[in-house]
Amino acid sequence: YSAKKERNQYQLYELRHSERENRRRSVEKKLKTAIANDHLRLYYQPRVDIKSGAIKSVEALCRWYDPDHGDISPSVFIPIAEESTLVHELSQQVTDLACKQLVSWRNMGIDTTVALNLSIKDLRNFNLLNQFADTMRTYDIPGSALEVEITESAAMTDVVNTVKVLNQFKDLGIKLSIDDFGKGYSSLAYLSQLPVDNLKIDMYFVSQLSSQKQDRMINVNIIRSIISLAQSLDLHTVGEGVETIQQMSILQSLGCDMGQGMLFCRPMSATAITDLLREGKVTFARR
Ligand code: C2E
Ligand code: MG
Ligand code: MG
Ligand code: MG
Numbered sequence: 001y002s003a004k005k006e007r008n009q010y011q012l013y014e015l016r017h018s019e020r021e022n023r024r025r026s027v028e029k030k031l032k033t034a035i036a037n038d039h040l041r042l043y044y045q046p047r048v049d050i051k052s053g054a055i056k057s058v059e060a061l062c063r064w065y066d067p068d069h070g071d072i073s074p075s076v077f078i079p080i081a082e083e084s085t086l087v088h089e090l091s092q093q094v095t096d097l098a099c100k101q102l103v104s105w106r107n108m109g110i111d112t113t114v115a116l117n118l119s120i121k122d123l124r125n126f127n128l129l130n131q132f133a134d135t136m137r138t139y140d141i142p143g144s145a146l147e148v149e150i151t152e153s154a155a156m157t158d159v160v161n162t163v164k165v166l167n168q169f170k171d172l173g174i175k176l177s178i179d180d181f182g183k184g185y186s187s188l189a190y191l192s193q194l195p196v197d198n199l200k201i202d203m204y205f206v207s208q209l210s211s212q213k214q215d216r217m218i219n220v221n222i223i224r225s226i227i228s229l230a231q232s233l234d235l236h237t238v239g240e241g242v243e244t245i246q247q248m249s250i251l252q253s254l255g256c257d258m259g260q261g262m263l264f265c266r267p268m269s270a271t272a273i274t275d276l277l278r279e280g281k282v283t284f285a286r287r
Contacts, residue, residue: 159190
């Protein structure tokens, strides 16, 4: 490496970095406008009893339609929202949209639970619980109609605070799930202190259950241990990202309680999913 080449490479790096930073800023600005103008939508994906297909709840998944960029994925805009306090406004809007939707379902006689995803930053928002309680009061929604999902890595960061916040959710009657379990690093001591109801097994492990995968057996064993851990902590398990009959039957045979994924139902608009909720269960073609 000549000094000159090094300098050039550094400038290239700086350029790329500032391009990324510009793009991030532009997305952040647009997202802010989208939140202010109600351009966020919720899609809903059922979580089903893995044996009967009965719908246990639906997970609300945020969608952002931007006229210039089309549908922008939450895996793009959530991290950007998390870098500023924007995520607080986003979560407030998601909670509001979900409660509004619950009102119209309840008016149709559909009694379901909606699970919301919260970010690690929400757990540090001292106003979060007040906002939840206010929104529930505004729409007259009981805590039993709501569930909150936080990722394993969020739950394991600042555990003292997490335990406090999760207990406050419990006081409101809201159920709790640990999302993407197995992807982070859990302290088992802390896990047993968290007042949670469900463990959602990260879809990576589920995807590895397909017969072509070389380390299929390793992943069968990993999922078996997660389920046995959950059972000893008195938690229910959900397999995430279930796409095939084979994955479903392995999960079934390992004693997994519930499943979520394209095999059962893709995330859909509220209108599209209402009939399914009325039926109360999903049916899927045997492949
Ligand atoms: P997540 O909470 O783990 O949600 C599951 C993701 O898996 C969703 O992606 C869903 O569309 C996708 N999925 C469902 N079934 C299948 C399947 O069979 N195969 C595969 N490959 N994927 C499947 P989505 O909607 O793109 O959301 C991605 C992540 O963004 C979510 O992961 C969640 O962490 C986050 N997110 C979504 N909505 C919100 C929100 O309102 N607030 C916050 N803070 N985060 C959100
Ligand atoms: Mg989730
Ligand atoms: Mg997940
Ligand atoms: Mg995720």
